[in-house]
Amino acid sequence: MQHKTRTSRHTGASLALLALLALVVIGLFATIWSGLPLPRLPDRVAAAAPANGDMPLPTLAIRSSETKKAVLMQAAFDRIGYSLEAVARGYISVPRVLVANLPPDIDRLDALDGRKTLFLRLMLPVVLFVNEQIGQDRQHLLEIRHAIAGGRQLSDADVQWVLGMADAYDQPDADIDSLLVKVDVIPPSLALAQAIEESGWGTSRIARQGNALFGQFGMAGSGDRDYRVFASLTEAVASYARNLNSHRAYRDLRLMRARMRKREGEIDGWHLAGALTNYSERGGDYVETVRSIMQDNRLEDFDAARLNRMKAATILARADQ
Structure with a gap:
């Protein structure tokens, strides 16, 4: 049957x-x-000879040479269909395009709206990528906490990893719950607004020449206080996030974020901005400026954005290809 x-x-x-x-x-x-x-098929595809490795470039590929000039970068984003409006409406995910540096001529773009749009298109994938890395670390911490609660013994590798996280986040006792307060994402709306304010939409000299997007200070070789420079935009955003997540000046921000996690699960960048009075000597005025930037540019629309899981857009290593 x-x-x-x-x-x-x-x-x-x-x-x-x-x-x-x-x-x-x-x-x-x-x-x-x-x-x-x-x-x-399009002529360029039909004429390609796969056996000879003569396949055309993918439509979504970006040449490394296109990242060197602002107008070329704009055109490349247009070509791969990367639209901020489509991202904000939830129609598309954000292409995984991690540009190392701002185009050096971004300050010379004629239209103000063009500069703003390009800066956001450049920075949003980087912010999301850094949050993605933080999110993976947070998830691992949650898994370890669950294992401990279940009475399972941690492996030596997990113990060493937790100790490393505690050291990286200035957490002396390596307590998992305390680490979870620190190891959490920064809302894109907040990160973008602060980058806009501190770098003048990426047009400041230190932003263009040293990826100094967030006004972070370090010690110069002479011993004087100077702006920190970074090898890449990703490194700059990661340092900014680590600063908010570990420095004692932003403890209130972290506690507020932890409460949001427990109540709603979602993190509200607008309210978190209120805990940034120590970020600038301007105090409350700085907070109002950041919030105005968030509101005027509808940056909270990007808080739900996600990176494309596929390598939908690729920057080619060789400019001549």
């Missing part, structure tokens, strides 16, 4: 497949009979 059931299922599936093929064939003949042109 069971054998007959399987046979009938296979027969039904076969008939359905034959019916589908018949529809395709009928449609093909109808197209030919109507005189309409048959679908064809």
Whole structure:
């Protein structure tokens, strides 16, 4: 009885497949009979010789040379369909384009709106990438906490990893719950607003020449206090996030974020900005400026944005390809 059931299922599936093929064939003949042109590949694809490695560049590839000039970077983003409006509406995810540096001529773009749009397109993937890394660390901490609660013994590798996280986040006792307060994401709206304020939409000299986007200070070789410079935009954003997540000046921000996690699960950048009075000598005025930037540019629309899980857009290492 069971054998007959399987046979009938296979027969039904076969008939359905034959019916589908018949529809395709009928449609093909109808197209030919109507005189309409048959679908064809683009010339550059049809002319490619895969055996010789002569495949055309993917539509979503970005040449490294295109990242050197602002207008070329704008055109590249347009070409791969990276639209901030589409991201804000939730229509598309954010392409995984991590540009190392701001185009040095971003300050010379004619239109103010063009500069703003380019800066946000450049920075949003970087902020999301850094948050992605933080999120992975947080998830691992949650798994370790669950293992401890279940009475399981941690491996030596996990113990060493927790100790390393405690050291990185200035947490002396390596307490998991205390680390979870620190190891958490920064809302994109907040990170973008602060980068905008501190770098003048990426047009300041230290932002263009040293990826100094957040006004962080360090010690110069002479011993004087000076702006910190970074090898890449990703390094700059990671340092900024680590600063908010570990420095004692932002303890209130972290506690507020932890309370949001417990109540709603979502983190509100607008309210977190209120805990940034220590970020600038301007105190409350700085907070109001950051919030105005968030509101005027609708940056909270990007808080739900996610990076594309596939490498949808790739920056080619060799500019001549």
